[in-house]
Amino acid sequence: MEGIKINEIFWSAQGEGVRKGISSIFVRLAGCSLGCTYCDSKSAWHTGDYFTTEKIISMIEQFEKSYPQSQVVITGGEPLEQQIEELVSLLKEKGLFVAIETNGNHFKDIPIDWWTVSPKDVSDFRIDDKLRMKISEIKLVVNDNLNFEVIRSISGKNINTPIFLQPQFPDPDRFEVTFKLFEKCIRGGFSNVRLGVQMHRSFNIK
Numbered sequence: 175m176e177g178i179k180i181n182e183i184f185w186s187a188q189g190e191g192v193r194k195g196i197s198s199i200f201v202r203l204a205g206c207s208l209g210c211t212y213c214d215s216k217s218a219w220h221t222g223d224y225f226t227t228e229k230i231i232s233m234i235e236q237f238e239k240s241y242p243q244s245q246v247v248i249t250g251g252e253p254l255e256q257q258i259e260e261l262v263s264l265l266k267e268k269g270l271f272v273a274i275e276t277n278g279n280h281f282k283d284i285p286i287d288w289w290t291v292s293p294k295d296v297s298d299f300r301i302d303d304k305l306r307m308k309i310s311e312i313k314l315v316v317n318d319n320l321n322f323e324v325i326r327s328i329s330g331k332n333i334n335t336p337i338f339l340q341p342q343f344p345d346p347d348r349f350e351v352t353f354k355l356f357e358k359c360i361r362g363g364f365s366n367v368r369l370g371v372q373m374h375r376s377f378n379i380k
């Protein structure tokens with residue numbers, strides 16, 4: 175099948191990380207081979223249609239007319255499991271700021287402006303070695319498999335990279351666990367670790 179399998183393209187505000195709150199056109203690609211039980215985009219695992227690069231660019235241009243100066247966020251699913259090289263090149267030719275959200279298992283040498291990497295417990299928090307040199311920020315889901323030792327291992331190789339700790343579920347217990355882990359990291363000397371939250375959940379937006 176030709177093209178890129180797309181789950182949805184929509185406009186909203188970035189809800190996570192350093193660039194939280196920025197007007198964003200999200201391009202959600204379908205498919206991810208990891209299958210995390212807590213995935214908040216399970217609908218993207220199998221559901222989607224194949225679009226040509228030209229069609230995707232055209233849809234982004236339509237959003238740009240209504241929401242000028244937005245960044246483009248390529249997300250998923252896992253976007254690096256598909257052939258997105260041409261799409262990224264064309265977006266950069268248009269002068270757009272392009273961010274990507276990836277689970278860290280893959281790397282492509284493409285001109286992305288902002289790399290958000292969210293390594294997962296199901297792949298032993300693996301981050302591709304070549305990707306490590308590019309990372310802009312790391313997001314970690316706080317669940318029973320994430321602990322100080324894991325964070326130390328990740329942070330040790332990316333000591334100046336912001337690492338956000340985000341609760342797996344937005345409930346009081348998980349917030350408390352997340353905050354305690356954040357405190358432990360700071361006390362342990364990892365000043366690049368930050369407390370994070372999914373702002374879009376609070377606003378009840380995508």
Ligand code: SF4
Binds near residue numbers: 207210251252294
């Ligand atoms: S890596 Fe991300 S997109 Fe893939 S299953 Fe896990 S949470 Fe979902």
